[in-house]
Amino acid sequence: MRIVRGIASVRDSDKGTVAAVGNFDGVHLGHQTVVEEAGRVARGLNVPLSVLTFEPHPRTLFQQGAAPFRLTGSESRAEAIAALGVSVLFEIVFSQDFSQISAEDFVALILKDSLGLRHVVCGYDFVFGHRRRGTPDMLQTLGRDAGIGVTCMPAAAETDGAVYSSTRVRQCIAEGDPKGAADLLGRPWSFTATVEQGDRRGRTIGFPTCNLRIVDLVQPAHGVYAIWVRVENEANWLPGVANFGRRPTVNDRGALFEAHLFDVERDLYGKRLSIRVIDFIRPEMRFTGLDELTAQIAKDASRARKILS
Template sequence: MTAHTIRRIPLSVALPAPFRGGVVAIGNFDGVHRGHQAVLDCALDKARALGVPALVLTFEPHPRQLFRPDVPLFRITPAPMRARLLGAMGFGAVVEQPFDRDFSCLPAEEFVARILVADLGIAHVVTGYDFHFGKDRQGTPQFLIEAGERLGFGVSRVEAFCDEGADAVSSSRIRSLLAEGDVAAAAGLLGYRYTVEAEIAHGQKLGRTLGFPTANMALPEGTDLAHGIYAVRLRRENGALHDGVASFGRRPTVTENGAPLLETYLFDFSGDLYGETACVSFFGFLRGEEKFDGLDALVARMRQDEAEARALLAGVRPLSPLDAAIAFAG
């Protein structure tokens, strides 16, 4: 599996002709975790069998942001990262349906007739076992099956995917693990290393004066990753990979109540990364964020963090083809 460019298409514009008549997987797919991948793999298999395009239909913003705007939502994979993962899996396009009050009131029958049939011209649709849609969640997988029989498209319903402990894999479980800093356990549920994407920006450049220049990235608001130090791998826009150690947090030794920032020190690298959009994959949690008594103590601990991260990263292997496409050389 190799990553390739995927088309992100807002459903406010007409779907390009080459994507009509395809197999469509429907869902929010926040995390694109192993449970989601069961649905997505089913859609890819069906598209190959029918010889038609494979697409994903999802919703932007996440419906919870509309219905509960006062509750911050930690999105495991914001739309650009989700699209990157879907492209790596082999989808040609992700159709992003604008989700607003008017759309939330759309009756289930109209969703099928207008969105699936008229706008997308689907041949087949794939959903999870618990997918609901339309006003008051009227639409169910069984509703889709009956509509498909009338309107001429097929439907596949994928049952819940459970991990090795027989527990259902869910985005909420993964969010909880990431909030604890347990990126290794989260990777087991995701099927790949948790990865963030952002532009590298100028910082205070204190790390440079200490001998640890960092690539600084502001993560999306609501990112509830535990503050601390991680062994990571950064992928540049040109595909080059660099191992490193990263701090995510408020930098208590050098600033008072700073905004959360991801600062990544790359091993054996010198160069200018400013302005690039990079991906950082998290392989292991080394320690929590600490406040040190001065810069000398901070530097000594950073040297220890570097040694531990190098040792951890020396033995890593891909968890899956998707992990290989995102966090390893292709």
Template sequence: MSHSAEPAQKAFQLATSLDEFPDTLKGGVVGIGNFDGVHRGHQAVLERVMEEAASLGVPGYLMTFEPHPRAFFTPQKPFFRLTPPHAKAEIVQAFGLDGMLILPFDAAFAAREASEFVEDILARRLGIVHAVTGYDFHFGRKRAGSPDYLRSSGEALGFGVSIVERVHDEGGQTISSSRIRDAIAKGETVEANALLGYRWFVEGTVQDGDKRGRELGYPTANIALDPDCEIAHGIYAVRVVIDGVLHDGVANYGRRPTFDNGAVVLEVHVFDFKGDLYGKTLEVSLVSYLRGEEKFDSIEALIAQMDIDSAQARAAIASLRPLSPLDRALYDIPHAQDAPTRNAADGEGNA
């Protein structure tokens, strides 16, 4: 995806360690947390960062950690990540922040005392003037650092602290990453997207397939996702970013029970599209869940259902409107219907 940006806006800066942290972000306002999903609750933190940064006339950026602490402490448990680092950076940039700092979360970092994190990293290394965190953010060895501890430390060290309270949805429930993971796993894509404030997307490289989709009249671009991904198996209306251009399509996530019931793969059929996609990286956003995956008695029955799926996907996509300014910024790129014909994708695959 590409992002809207004013001509005078400074380039987004991404650092993956303290040693890489640019001088241009020092003395700024930092939002701190894991931010998996960068959902509407997280966006309240980002908004506060931007407000404080604008008020103080300094840069505003995000600090996060990699791998996610949950994956570090319990590596034996599968963990469905909503936003890997590259996706998180993309969303943060689209939101309007000046940069993002990813701190490596390893045994040495986990053993740091809360006081060391505040005094050495925040105050000395980054020279922050203000920090913003969520109500449930804890840090330091044994999670000893709390929002109140951060606030009192800031008072002693000379930087301000804002704590953002929980954000609720229209039904009064707290918006959380776990709710969104659960919704995606159940095929409740519209609900997940509403909680996120943008349409959730995955990214992957198109791999070789058995070209069965092309034989069915529905060539697909095949993408293997993270094994811990818990997307509900089934058929989705999707939008796909290919070489900076937005396309509409329909996708199957699952094992192809009509054929081989094989390895789980995301098969994307891009509407009105020709070319070669092998080896390309695609971003696929899930618009809506159409139906579950099922086994058909004949190829003819499968093709007839694929025709119905495609028509339903086109209808769902035709009615789309941006969910928020962030959603609009993420997709502020040419649409294939309005763009010149490009060498895009025949993406031959399984279907």
């Protein structure tokens, strides 16, 4: 999948696609129905399938200082989108200047002139343009005038009628329910981070860890998780166990995601790791000392091995 970051990077060969458009935070099952419909239209027109999204998330610009809420960073979102068979990802820079573009100019200048789209597919709640004035109905009208086909998808829901939404996924993650999040995403929730230097205390008790920070993303419930880990530029997923929290038993360096990889002895400092969070094992606990902590980690690791087996 080709990733086009910014309008200035668009080539003539990128134009003429059918695009699914939206923020696609998390790329959950509801988002996937939008991309699947765009794929169906693209095949009918015999043109490539693309996704048009925005970076950073518009909410980041308008609610500066708010608690992190994103489910996926740019890297993880692109990986999830690529898995849907998308040929081109247009990642438009959402700046203060871009936020001032009117709904009419968004269609005329971005969708038509800059991207040359043949057809656009959006979700039922898609809004665009200055002050979010553009609606799916307006997109259909403006698209027709610009010669762009438009399909607006209804809300996708589970069998019980609950609509798939990024808000529900965030709630699952914040409440320590990664399995519930996976049910809504269609895959495990994941994130990517760089291994930091730590105090190497884990090595002294037989459980070396990779110290990661979950930056600018929704924060999961503090506790212990069964995880899969992939090292950058490698194909294999490695099993492991991780604690996310403030480490109440030892010195507090802020919230850290400490991942222990089973049966792996490697120096991974500075490496980018992709983490799939599979299941919640227990809440974060305070121990009387390192002996009690070590014994509990061994129990957690055994439990994680069983979950991942």
